[in-house]
Amino acid sequence: MESSVPFGMDINQSIAEEHFYFEHSTDGFGIAMATLYLVVCIVGLAGNSLVIIAILKLDRMSSSTTVYIFNLALADGLFMVGLPFIASQNFQNQWVFGDTACKAVMVLDGINQFTSIFCLTVMSIDRYMALAEPLRFTRWRTPCFAKIISAFLWLFSLLTILPMALHFSADRGLCMPDFVSDDWWLGVLSYTFVVGFALPFMIMTLSYVATLMTLRSRRRSTMPNHEGQRLEKQVTKMVVAVVVVFGMCWLPFYTLNFCSLYQSGLELTFARTFEFVVLLSYSWSCANPILYACLSDSFRKHFRTLLCPVAKASTGLQCNTGRFDLSGTSVRDVTILS
Template structure:
């Protein structure tokens, strides 16, 4: 019975066949969707709001993530054989790790901004400006790079004879680094932001229920942006929560040294599935902008109208020039 439990060949065959297809889909959708979001937010003719700045940086982080996935599509399809060399192994690892940390920190920042906009609108009005938001984004990107350094320092490519592949993996100097990484991911990358977001969300929802706030058009605009942010936060947590549970189980595995092969195989496969479920979040955000973000849809319509007007003006100008040239040629022939 134990031998059957340890025989996970069929499960891994399913991973090899399904994961590349899944990653290829989220890669294509993520690239197209986040590029579209950036076009709408960056090409809008209105002044950029604080929420626009945070969400555009979130789209950049998601775009970095999905740009790294094609390497893993090929690698998983080849049964985790990495054929792109050590430098790309490290760069891709840094890009993916930086995406996660930047995403959760940006969502935390935007939830704090929504809290200040709705709950404390008069107390911190001077701090809610485009310059401050850009400064916060810069700090977040630097923090994301620093927190992703383990991927740069410890990722390498090694040949595993028992598997017959060269794998891109994290080789820690000792197992203590594994626990430190897991704890950093769980605490800095989830627990602390979750506490901040929960506090802000609780007070935001309580404020939104206040009917007196609906009288002001500026507040109604803030409400629309806040609804979008809350939905993005909920989807992010749903996508990444399984990954953090698996990281916590991996830490328990280190301390309790569970040697059961069924547990080890289940943990390995769960890590794969939870990781790529989290990656899928990067392709969902653009659809959330369109479905939930009424203000975003208005901006997208405005962008398309602007492009269409420029096209029509250019076409009309070409027609006028063609007509003028034709008349000139006809008069010259006379």
């Protein structure tokens, strides 16, 4: 199972040891969870691959926004690669891929998870700069600078998780960390919660609130009332969707990890709930491309451009497509593409 360390299957030692005493998960719940894991993996890979192709083929990372979205989609897509390994362990109650694969999956899982969250956080700041004072922050919002920031985020994610990921081993039949002490485990939980959830959540919330306040102020002073209200409503939906989905996918995950500290023994209900919230945390990587498709006119047009040849071949319909810019030149695209 994935655990409080945001890169995979670590739960406390008593849970790992008693996990062997449960019957093989071939009951209805086990089959249902295996199916859900497969669905999340396929949707996540397909959706994020579509985002990556759309950016490379139709936009070519012409703005800081699409550079961050590209790296976000890349991290989310790679995050899905570790899901079949975790699903296999959950379904079989054992790790069958060896100790080296255990460490490798945990490292890759952690890098991609942290990078995904960090990219989304930086994007919230980038969106605020684009709307608040675009001329002042122009030099900080070039594609070149965004690529440097993105490279730093990947490196920072590696340095953040590497010491913890190397504690993982498959010596006891499960890919799990070698526990040093209870204090060490509490420190890992607290550290990953702050770095992987609390700080990003706070920064995203503050950035989007500032964005909304700036938009409302500009509507009152410069925009026509009807257009301003429509734009503010759309941006509000985007802000609520991004923040709420992020919180719903990750808060239960961290909450149960802290609750595991007070578990003297493993109860079946707790174990199954834990397995579900792990899946919920992975579903975050599926949510991002769906949010793009639902909340961004530019991405909807890009997706339509990419998918139209397939639909045209199968249905014989004519497609109205064209080239669309993701560079965020209008206030609407600048705010919606977040």
